[in-house]
Amino acid sequence: MNSRPIMAVPSVFAAFDEDGDGKVSASELRRCMEATLGEDVSEEEAAAVLVTVDVDGDGLLNQKEFSRLTAGAGAQEEDDADVKRRCLREAFGMYASSPTEDTITPASLRRTLSRLGSHELGVEECRAMICRFDLDGDGKLSFDEFRVMMMA
Template identity: 65%
Template sequence: MAASSLFAALDKDGDGKVSASELRGCMAAALGEEEAAAIVAAADADGDGLLDRDEFLRLAREADQEADEDGRWRCLRVAFAMYADATAVEGEGAGQHITPASLQRMLSRLGSQEPGLDECRAMICRFDLDGDGVLSFDEFRVMMHDGLM
């Protein structure tokens, strides 16, 4: 449903504004009075206690951006897990780091010309911010954000 159609559906009295009670009425299962009032208050740019069409559309865009960001994080976590060292002993960092050996193994699986272990160490070294010889998720995120892998 497009944001403007959703706005029209929420605006039960047709006054061109969505009140907390209109929002709560349409989303009763998900929102209580306090939650609906907090959402309206946060998005109410003109302070009239209501969401006009522009305020509502701005709120909808922000919600879409948050959902996109959540999706990106999930994808990045999945990608990290593919490269992470699953051979470590459980409880000793299994799957928590990308090691030179796990990087080499994954690149080989992806059909790349298999790099040597020294090459993999060098790749990791570029983004190994704490100098421990492996990549944590945060270091992997920095690397992927820079678009270098």
């Protein structure tokens, strides 16, 4: 049963690689997620998913990374909690305010989202996004808060 989605990955990948550049961007992934999940997915949510499997860190998914994403939603990921945590840690690091600070601030979130192509968000919108998962009320996301957000 697990081999069927993997066999379909090249055609699915090609369908969502709208510009044919061999990479799936966050906006292309968003459309993919909307089509498969049947619900609206924000650009930020798609970007957050993308960074969890973007091994080479270029902000885009190649076919191998895309297949890891499509195959990784099953039981195999549940068995490999360490890999999942490492991927979340890497994604968190992209958004962290600095390499030495272990939090995501509204400014660092805006900066990273801008790099990923979401230029329309201001610091206040980023502050509101953080506020939803800021469990301790300090105005920043710790790794544990980020993990809760990504698992929601």
